[in-house]
Amino acid sequence: MRQTLDAFQVIADPSRRQMLHLLTKETYNISSLADNFEMSRPAVSKHIGILEAAGFITIKDVGRERFCTLSQDGFIGLRKWLTHFDDFWNKKLSNLDTILKHK
């Protein structure tokens, strides 16, 4: 596998986001997941490898099948990043609030 992408690069791909979305509904193995996409099964397999490496999913091997389920790990960094900007605006709002009160 190529060098691992960071969490932001991983979710930049619409197909991978679609896969994550599908996995909120039910569990899929690689082939059944691939049935939902135009692309070939090996292409889906690659995406799954990337999602797993970045901690967005975990894989359970059962016989020859590989079942995918969502994992929170990958999302943590994203949420943390967004929170930083939420803080920025909250601070801005409270500054505004202070100004208005002392007017």
Added chain:
Amino acid sequence: MRQTLDAFQVIADPSRRQMLHLLTKETYNISSLADNFEMSRPAVSKHIGILEAAGFITIKDVGRERFCTLSQDGFIGLRKWLTHFDDFWNKKLSNLDTILKHK
């Protein structure tokens, strides 16, 4: 400018994330922002165009300078997307809770 990238693709680039981060500290025009990066000023200019098109920043023209400030718009889609997965895990937790209570 080329076709606009979606919010996820926009933040996939580490340099653009760095720019957004810098803009939580203070305001920059293109040149002063470019001083913080190895890349050329035109490269930074392109990134700024992309960030603006996707609603992550707004630009105020003052004379020959262009001042950049953060805009919430671009973040909304991201937060909404993340929320969907938060809901997924919360639901999973409450299901587990229900099971435990009726045991």
Added chain:
DNA sequence: TAATTATGTAACCGTGAAGTTACGAATATA
């Protein structure tokens, strides 16, 4: 045992994102 199914991976290719340099235009300053 033979055939089928589920999968990973190697080798390859096309394309677009991200960078560069070179320019011109507009604004500010000496």
Added chain:
DNA sequence: TATATTCGTAACTTCACGGTTACATAATTA
């Protein structure tokens, strides 16, 4: 007015991402 500053854009190059096909392998099933 001449010079310096700020900026956008066109033209070009590079390279890695996302796709393909063609295999091999392991696990089922007939």
